[in-house]
Amino acid sequence: MDREVTAHPDDRGQSEVVGEILAVAMVVIVVTTAGAYLLSDAASPDEETLAEIRLDVDEERVELTHLGGESIDTNDLELAMYVNGTRTGTAWADGTDLGATFDPGERWVYNRTIDSDATVRVTLADTSTGTLLVDQTVRPGDQR
């Protein structure tokens, strides 16, 4: 009787172990493949501010116009302006007060006299996503 009892389980041979290994292997393969695919794909487009900003510079002012896209929190906006290569120290707060967000259709104006043949570089970045929204170099004399 004992013999039979002890002998019986052995009748099933290696099937249980093989089953376990197979199940674990299958799940691991499926999960890693799917995970790798998802993670590689998900990493790229995430965290980017979609917005189109137009820069206009003339002899009297610098203008940034939001032509469409997302609203941007003005606390996250980092503005830098260079005249003939020298940074002016102008900040977002020096221009038009647009409130908490820079919304589509809004215009930011900073009044400042600039020589018509000066080179003006303006960069605007959204620090919350690390997106460079504007980086342009213009001369006030060249109209649009």
Add this chain to the structure above:
Amino acid sequence: MSFRGDRRGVTVQVGAVLLLGILVLLLATYQTTVVPQQNERVEFQHSQAVQEDVLNLRGAMLETAERPGFRTVSIQMGTQYPERALFVNPPPPSGTIQTSDAGEMGVENVNATNAETRDYLYGTQNYATKHVSYSASYSVYQNAPRTAVQSGVVVNDFERGRSVALSEQPLVRGNQITLVAVEGNLSQSQVQALDVEPRSLSTSRTSTTVRSTGDGLNVTVPTTLSEDAWRSLLDDELDPAADPNNDRYVTSVTRTGDAVRIQLEANRTYRLRTALVGVGRGGEPPQPAYVTNVTERNTSLARGTPLVTEVRDHYNNPVDPTTYPDDVTVNVTEGRDLIAENRTTVDEDGRAQVTYTGGEGQVTLKVERLNGPESEVSFNVTERSAQGSDDGDGDTGATSQIRLRVDDLTQRRGNSPRFVVSYDTQNVNSSFERIEIDFQRTDGTQDQVRESQNQRGSFVFEPGNGQGDDYSITARLYYSDGQGEYVRDARTLIDTADAQNPSRNDDLSENDSPVLDTGSEISDQTNAQSNKVSYRFDYTVTTNNNFQKVTLGVLNLYGNGASRTRDIASADEPNAFVPDQGNMDGANTEYRTVILVYDSEGVVVDIFEWRDTADGQGSDSPP
């Protein structure tokens, strides 16, 4: 049986289920966060691309306003999301393009300068127009703008009434006013690209000259842009002080209701262009509205020459009768004995002509289907003998009331054309209103108009570049009667900016004009070896108490040497050198040296010129 062996329980199954659960969670997270992000990016990029399509549509509309025919512009109405194997996309976004009534655009306080045109074009003219707008229904991108062509400007409209201009404004450029009205019905919603075909219904090939009244000319167009945005668009045209000496005319910009009113300077001359463009279904070429003269109204003609009239529509453009079911007929209602035909029809260019057979009197032509003064045009004709001088408005006979001379002081090598334009009038009565000098480069790239209340005077034109080009200089004498002003007489000279005067200059000297004495002399003092051109002017002017200045000119004729002029207010100078300081190169090249004498009204009344090779030899004196 022992359960001990089962102590490990179902770990494998539990693990597998857990891992599968994580996988499902991952998939769900991807579907709800990454897929919308990617789709928003696609939508944003489409929004930017379709705005370019609308800019192209605006360009095509402005083109068809000036050239007949149609253009095709493809609009990417919708877009497709990226293909996904495991995940689900929303349906592709579609776009809608439609025309909507926008009210009227118009001009106020205008008077056409031509008296026959003024029968119709005076006071206020309005033109109904439409906006053409595109909007998309995106599933993720929420703040997408509605992009519209409004009165020739492309505008992005956002929520809360905020709008920005994407294009420039075509309405006011210097003294040219351009209004492009839109007609037709378009309303399409789809994902695939759509071809929109703007077509000309009334083409503005030329402009109509109008004058603003004392209240200033108002241009009103429907818009959603703010006053501030318009001021920014019109930045280059703004002249709040109404300074008459510059090429800026806009004195103020005001937003009224759904429109903006642009005010231009009072009592100035403007060129008005109006056109009608069709978009979508419907839209007919406009019917005839008035008739105006092409031949001068008071004229003397040789037998057999035509009297020409032009039938125009509401947009001041000649009609094309082939677009109507019936001919447009013009009847001779007065002076049938002077004219060969009793009636005629309008040709494809909008013009109708009848043949003058001789005799003197008034001829009136009337467009059959119109009524009122705008339906008629009258001519006062006298017969001219066949041998009579026939050079159009260049007639210098005794009947001519305006005389003109042009002195060309162009510096050829510096590409710096300069013209002194002097005019004088005679036999002018109390109806005199003003003089207008119209200075145009014949290729159409320069057009300056100056005016004066003085019956005698001069202007200097310096177009800045274009030496060697042909310029047409027209002086017009305006009279005014009870109904407004009209051109009484005109004279045109054509001159090439080549440092030489035109051959048909009039002599504007009078009995008391200053005269250059015959003892005056120009002598060549050039040092050919060191390549220094120099001329000595020794002149005396008998002033008759009517003297302003002289201009001494040393003008290189072929652009291979320097040129110089010098103004001196003294009437007597024995030793005036040109150049008086600095050096001029150009030894051994051809020069025209000249002394111009101006009377106290600034009119050139005497001239002495001498052509010479700058070689240091020779001199010449007035005969």
